[in-house]
Amino acid sequence: MPADRLSELLATAGYTAGWTLAGRLPTGVAARLSDAGADLAVRRDGPGVRRLRAHLARARPDAGPAxxxxxxxxxMRSYARYWREAFALPAMDPAAVHAAMRPHVHGIEGSLETLRAGRGVLYALPHSGNWDLAGVYLIHELARLGLDPALTTVVERLRPERLFRRFVDYRRALGFEIVTADRPRAAHRALTRRLRDGxxxxxxxxxxxxxxxxxxxFLGAPARFPAGPARLARATVAALHPAYPVFAGDAWGVHVGPEIPVPDRMAEGKAVQALADAFGELIAARPEDWHMLQPIGAPA
Structure with a gap:
């Protein structure tokens, strides 16, 4: 059997086991298992762990080795918690998630006022906390306020296809409109339509x-950030807000930053830098919930 095919089968088996077990295990048992897995990954010191360490050193440049x-x-425990909760989420009560998260959501009022006025809002997030649960919270908060309880997001296509379809179905069941990054024109149309519809x-x-x-x-070093959020906000006259999902004890939270203006095409680059600055401030305040085990990307 080819190595890539074996890798796909093992990944599918692992994710399937996660979905099967996570919602059935007692929360304390699942937490201990995910913590143990995270600690093992740290001891093994693989490429992703070494990359995360380098990123965290950028976020906390004055930190000593200990x-x-x-x-x-x-x-790594925070990252493992994300996956544990992602697998268990289909068995969780969305109303209970909303209630637990609401005291830990900060800075969102301005963007909700924007939505009440009929203008779209684009939340730009780093890989942090549990962004799926942040979406669940937002959908229920929008419904509570009498606003359209839906949001659109983009996902990367995973292999194998069976695994990818399960992730897509899972997020759609939460109430998300999902578009895939490998169909950029269709994704752009869906995102533009959602924002122009407020x-x-x-x-x-x-x-x-x-x-x-x-x-x-970004965090004191050169990096490359996607231009898409700023361009979309400018083209649709939507409000661009940085948002940083975090864990809050046994619950969850999110910190939403002020709107980043994108008045015209010339302002797009400045807006992307402003987004990088906002992410840097949010991450530096709570770096353990930033799950960036991949390369950030640097200028060519």
């Missing part, structure tokens, strides 16, 4: 996958 070791351990779009925006991003300074 502090960075502790931050890495907490960061709705919500959520995009992960701390990693450029297109190769056509904007060069920025």
């Amino acid at each position: 502090e960075l070791d502790d931050l890495l351990r907490r960061g 709705g919500v779009v959520c995009l992960v925006a701390d990693r450029d996958l297109s190769g056509a991003g904007v060069d920025v300074s």
Whole structure:
């Protein structure tokens, strides 16, 4: 059997086992297992772990070796918690998630007022906390306020296809409109339509996958961020807000930053840098919940 095919089968088996078990295990047992897995990953010190350590060192440049070791351990446990909760989410009560999360959501009022006025909102997020649960919270909050309880987001296509379809079905069941990154024209149409209709779009925006991003300074070093969020906000006259999902004890939270203006095409690059600055501030305040085990991307 080819190695890539074997890898796909093992990944499918692992994810299927996660979905099967996570919602059935007692929360404490699942947490201990995910923590143990995270600690094992730290000891093995694979490429993703080493990359996360380097990113965390950028977020906390004054941290000594012992502090960075502790931050890495907490960061990997936070990442493992995301996956544990992702697998268990279909068995969780969305209303209970909303109630638990509501006291820990900060800065969202301005964007909700924008939606009440009929203008779209684009939330740009880094890979942090549990962004799926942040979406569940937002959908229920919109419904509570009498607004359109829907949001549109983009996902990367995974292999194998069976695994990818399960992820898509799972997020659609939460109430998300899902479009795939490998169909850029269809994705652009869906995102544009949602924003022009005064709705919500959520995009992960701390990693450029297109190769056509904007060069920025991020956490004190050069990086490249996607231009898409700023361009979409400008083209649709939507409000662009940075948002940072976090864990809050046994619950969850999100910190939403002020609107980043994108008045015209000339302002797009400045807006991407402003987004990088906002992400940098949010991450530096709570780096353990930033799950960036991939390359951030650097200028060519």
